[in-house]
Amino acid sequence: MTDDLLRIDGLRTVFRTHGGEIAAVDGVDLSVPRGRTLGIVGESGCGKSVLSLSVMRLVAHPGRVAAGHVALDGRDLLSLSNAEMRDVRGSQVAMIFQEPMTSLNPVHTVGFQITEAMRAHDARASKADLRDRAIDALKRVRIPAPERRFDEYPHQLSGGMRQRVMIAMALACKPKLLIADEPTTALDVTVQAQILDLLRDLQQETGMSIILITHDLGVVAEMADEVAVMYAGRVVERAPAGALFGDPMHPYTLGLLGSVPRLDEERENLLAIEGSVPPPFALPKGCRFHPRCPFAVPECRSEQPPLRPIAEGHQAACLRAPVEAFAA
Amino acid sequence: MARRQARRRRNNVLRHAIHRLILAIPVMFGVVLIGFLLMQVVPTDPATVRAGPTATPDVIEAIRSDLGLDQPLYVQFGLYVWRLLHGDLGSSIINNVPVVQELGATIPATVELMVASLFWSIPLGILLGTLAAYWRGSLLDRAIMAISVAGVSVPVFFLGLVLIWFVGFQWQLLPFTGRAGPFYTPEGAMSLILPAITLGGVFIGPVARMTRTAVLDVLTADHVRTARAKGLPERLVVLRHALRNALVPVVTLVGLQIGFLLGGAVVTETVFSWPGVGRLAVGAILSSDFPMAQGCIIVLSLGFILVNLAVDVLYAALDPRVRAA
Ligand SMILES: Nc1ncnc2c1ncn2[C@@H]1O[C@H](COP(=O)(O)OP(=O)(O)OP(=O)(O)O)[C@@H](O)[C@H]1O
Ligand code: SF4
Ligand SMILES: [Mg+2]
Numbered sequence A: 001m002t003d004d005l006l007r008i009d010g011l012r013t014v015f016r017t018h019g020g021e022i023a024a025v026d027g028v029d030l031s032v033p034r035g036r037t038l039g040i041v042g043e044s045g046c047g048k049s050v051l052s053l054s055v056m057r058l059v060a061h062p063g064r065v066a067a068g069h070v071a072l073d074g075r076d077l078l079s080l081s082n083a084e085m086r087d088v089r090g091s092q093v094a095m096i097f098q099e100p101m102t103s104l105n106p107v108h109t110v111g112f113q114i115t116e117a118m119r120a121h122d123a124r125a126s127k128a129d130l131r132d133r134a135i136d137a138l139k140r141v142r143i144p145a146p147e148r149r150f151d152e153y154p155h156q157l158s159g160g161m162r163q164r165v166m167i168a169m170a171l172a173c174k175p176k177l178l179i180a181d182e183p184t185t186a187l188d189v190t191v192q193a194q195i196l197d198l199l200r201d202l203q204q205e206t207g208m209s210i211i212l213i214t215h216d217l218g219v220v221a222e223m224a225d226e227v228a229v230m231y232a233g234r235v236v237e238r239a240p241a242g243a244l245f246g247d248p249m250h251p252y253t254l255g256l257l258g259s260v261p262r263l264d265e266e267r268e269n270l271l272a273i274e275g276s277v278p279p280p281f282a283l284p285k286g287c288r289f290h291p292r293c294p295f296a297v298p299e300c301r302s303e304q305p306p307l308r309p310i311a312e313g314h315q316a317a318c319l320r321a322p323v324e325a326f327a328a
Numbered sequence B: 001m002a003r004r005q006a007r008r009r010r011n012n013v014l015r016h017a018i019h020r021l022i023l024a025i026p027v028m029f030g031v032v033l034i035g036f037l038l039m040q041v042v043p044t045d046p047a048t049v050r051a052g053p054t055a056t057p058d059v060i061e062a063i064r065s066d067l068g069l070d071q072p073l074y075v076q077f078g079l080y081v082w083r084l085l086h087g088d089l090g091s092s093i094i095n096n097v098p099v100v101q102e103l104g105a106t107i108p109a110t111v112e113l114m115v116a117s118l119f120w121s122i123p124l125g126i127l128l129g130t131l132a133a134y135w136r137g138s139l140l141d142r143a144i145m146a147i148s149v150a151g152v153s154v155p156v157f158f159l160g161l162v163l164i165w166f167v168g169f170q171w172q173l174l175p176f177t178g179r180a181g182p183f184y185t186p187e188g189a190m191s192l193i194l195p196a197i198t199l200g201g202v203f204i205g206p207v208a209r210m211t212r213t214a215v216l217d218v219l220t221a222d223h224v225r226t227a228r229a230k231g232l233p234e235r236l237v238v239l240r241h242a243l244r245n246a247l248v249p250v251v252t253l254v255g256l257q258i259g260f261l262l263g264g265a266v267v268t269e270t271v272f273s274w275p276g277v278g279r280l281a282v283g284a285i286l287s288s289d290f291p292m293a294q295g296c297i298i299v300l301s302l303g304f305i306l307v308n309l310a311v312d313v314l315y316a317a318l319d320p321r322v323r324a325a
Helices: A048-056 A082-088 A110-121 A127-140 A146-150 A159-171 A189-206 A217-223 A241-246 A251-257 B002-041 B046-051 B057-066 B073-085 B099-134 B139-153 B156-170 B186-219 B222-229 B234-256 B258-271 B277-286 B290-318 B320-324
Strands: A004-017 A020-033 A037-041 A063-072 A093-096 A177-181 A209-214 A226-231 A234-240 A308-311 A314-316
Touching: A004 A048, A004 A209, A020 A037, A020 A048, A020 A063, A020 A209, A020 A226, A020 A234, A037 A048, A037 A217, A048 A063, A048 A093, A048 A177, A048 A209, A093 A159, A110 A127, A110 A146, A110 A159, A110 B234, A127 A146, A127 A159, A159 A189, A159 B222, A189 A209, A189 A217, A209 A217, A217 A241, A226 A241, A226 A251, A234 A241, A234 A251, B002 B073, B002 B290, B002 B320, B046 B057, B099 B139, B099 B186, B099 B234, B099 B258, B099 B277, B099 B290, B139 B186, B156 B186, B156 B258, B186 B234, B186 B258, B222 B234, B234 B258, B234 B290, B258 B277, B258 B290, B277 B290, B290 B320
Parallel strands: A037 A209, A037 A226, A093 A177, A177 A209
Antiparallel strands: A004 A020, A004 A063, A226 A234, A234 A314, A308 A314
């Protein structure tokens, strides 16, 4: 595993609330291989977005990264100056968000917003040159009539087109890593598939790495090379996609897999696991999953299981993993 | 291509402006009607005022028919509108000077005062509001908000009197009565300073507060996060992606304060003996000079409508979503 583009070690992100400090991300270790896709899955509120914003150092007040390391190509992002970090954003790590409707600024043209991203990292580029490059970027994300779209405003575009613009903007400076936080959740199914196809093709073209955040296991199965399952601010299982889906080892993953959503039904209804993710201010002692775990034993209430290797390249944070043991 | 787009944008704004202008016509008519009716319900009789305290009843009667006051109301109104359309607003009852001439002499003074007041107070209010929003909760924020609350609660006349007392009277730094000339002459500019500080001063607080709220709102928007994720420096994030968007609601809210501003102008002109429409209106009303008062009301209302129109057009220019509609 020497060829990791991004390594996250012991990352902890806290929010100051009136009830004291809460950790939305609590000791996460992850790595993203070069040119590959890491899928991060987990139910709503388990800390996926906070994790990705922590990598970008964009966690908003009252949150802050309290501990850990985030190394991009061996360079610790958390110890960079603000100016150095600004240079990393957009040019080395770019991000797209869940809400294509609100993620673009309604008062500026699409072209302005794309060229602005380019100019932020290349102050000397000429206007005409920027325009050509932006239209190129729009072409690459397969937006029809890019010359005309360049001068349009976001409200003149559909949701899918806006997400394409977001991708064009994110890729404008050829980042090494693209963080996509639920890029298709707000889109309808056919558009979803088109956007995912596009991301895959662009990855092949550019060799960038992708962190794909979603709570849709179908999307992960289709897109990810590696998968991390998060629960209540921690990674509970990590494995190559094949191993995770073929041989899940953590009871939570098992529960999620038992509830792979069908496209025509509501996701929430299909969670086989009873209950919901505990909020960071009401975490149970011991294994955070124990109140919902069908396999819990008394020790689970006192000991927080660390993420440990169970098989080659396969880690789980469960005292009783691998799960086959439970069958006995 | 970009040029064609820019032209289309301008055309859209222009179309929007014309549309609004047409909508303003019935409003204008209503203003004239209400101004006319208001003068009818005032218990004083113009003919009596014109005739003076010693006049006999027949003299008053003669003046009455001379002024057309013995005609039915709708005839009087029709006549009034007819003359108005020909630029004739009648003459002062007191000194017989044509109302239009008097207005022509006072309008530049009022426009000058308003422009000078807004010229410094709106940018400063927006700057303070933006700083307060960006550093919300800080000492700076609290100081700015304290100043703006104080600014809102101080009446215009009080601020004017304080400035007159200290700056004008005690320290003798600036003139404080009348208008020494147009703003482009040195004396005129000097005499404009205190009135413009007074009228603008009461406007800073509301503008700062509205800007703060609007910017705070936009700062948490998704597109601001996108701007940061692109690697833009904070200065551009705030200017282009927070303040630029916040200007849309700020312009609307500032527009709603225009009435307040006109009222303030009337008071400011009175306090500083500034020879503008506001002071003319006050004088006309106090001396029951009906044609003059009516003329002032029409001009002030027209000003109100025009500024609203300008706000509307500005709003459309700032927000592409409005423009398209
Ligand atoms: N501004 C904040 N103040 C306090 N707590 C916060 C804040 N933002 C996030 N959190 C906490 O962090 C936790 C994780 O939030 P996050 O948005 O990362 O979840 P997520 O996994 O992305 O969920 P979703 O799938 O709904 O996007 C939340 O449960 C919330 O309690
Ligand atoms: S440690 Fe215990 S409670 Fe936690 S997942 Fe494993 S079996 Fe369940
Ligand atoms: Mg999220």
